[in-house]
Amino acid sequence: MVKVKNIALGIYIALIAFPFIYLLILSFSADWRFPELWPQYFGLRNWSRVISGETGLLSSFVLSLVISLSVATSATLTGFFISRYVNYHPKKRLWTLITYFPYVLAPVVFGACLSFYFIKVGLFGNTAGVILSQFIIAFPYALIFFSSYWGEQTREYENLVATLGGNPWTTYTKVLIPMAGPLMMICFFQTFLISWFEYGLTSIIGVGKVETLTIKVFLFIKEANFYYGAMSCCLLILPPALLIYFNKKYVFNKLI
Template identity: 70%
Template sequence: MGRWKNGILITYLVAIVFPFIFLFLLSMSSGWRFPDLLPEYFGFKNWGKVAGTESGIAQSFLISLVISLSVAVSSTLCGFVISRYVSYHPKKRLLTLLTYFPYILAPVVFGACLSYYFLKMGIFGTTFGVVLAQFIIAFPYALIFFSSFWNEKIKSYEDLVATLGGGSLTTFRKVLLPMARGLLMVCFFQTFLISWFEYGLTSIIGVGKVQTLTIKVFLFIKESNFYYGAMSCCMLIIPPVVMIYINKKYVFNKLI
């Protein structure tokens, strides 16, 4: 029975790890055609081009990083602050229901609806336009995420600080932010990943001018450049892996 369990565990681990290993091997290859068992070239030639401008992968990685960090920081902070007023509002149920509206439509359809207004504002096909479009998706998620934080216990802490003479700014800095530190980090990670892997909305609003790393992956696949596509996928995996490590080591362990 123990051998069966070990065999199932090993098979499970191989099934999870194999796609990532294969992507890495494919990113180091070139001229790998069927029915050849081995590629014509295997080395770091493709990765060496990342630092240059030939592939544009390094630039796309930086663009994606800037966009995702901007969306994560703004949506997390705005979601935390505004969720307080939504939670204490008399029409809380209606306002909470409205936060689900961006998720009713598919990202491509939602992007098509926004494109007219973004074109009028002159931000269609710009990095700021992509950040704003992704913020519209990530901000409602942050509102929903923080809705469970505001309860009677938190309200009693706020009333206590007010009784002792503390203002709203002091309450946020000294009481609410320290109490919600773990949730703020988790929400930041989640909204970062929402932005990092976003494709449909970015492709519509960015209109091909804002080439994030996710857009690059699909472009390489359409061009049948599987080696650069695999390399882009490897780079696409790096931030989530780092986020998971930080989340587990510094956030999750403290929450439990």
């Protein structure tokens, strides 16, 4: 019975790992055609082109990092502070309902609706416009995420600090932010992933000029360049994998 469970677990792990292993093998390959079981070339040639900047993947990777870090940082910080006022507001239910509006429409449709206003203010087809458009969908997520934090217990802590003579600055820096530290890290990870994998809004607002890593993946797939597409996917998986590891090792252990 134990052997059967171990075999089943091994098959399960192999099925999960196979797509990632295959992508990694494909990224080192060239001239791999059916029905050949092994590519004619297997080496570092593709990755050397990435490092040299020939494929544009390295610049797209850095650009995606800048955009995602900007969106995650701004959405987490503003979401944390503004969520307090939303949850303590007399019309909390109304504001919470409005918060869900960006998720009613598909990202492509939502991007098409925003494009008119972005053209008017000069944010269409540039990096700043992409960051702002992604912030518009990441910020409501942060508001919803932090809504459970602002409960009666948190309010009691605020009242206690005020009773002891603390000002709002002391309340935030000494009590509220340290208490919410792990939650803020999780929200940062989540909003980072929202931005990192975003394609619809980026393709509409960026209008092909802002080539993030997700845009590169689809471009290579459309060109039937599977080897560069596999490299793009490997680079696309790397930051989320590191965030999951960091989240599990440092943040999740604090919460439990």
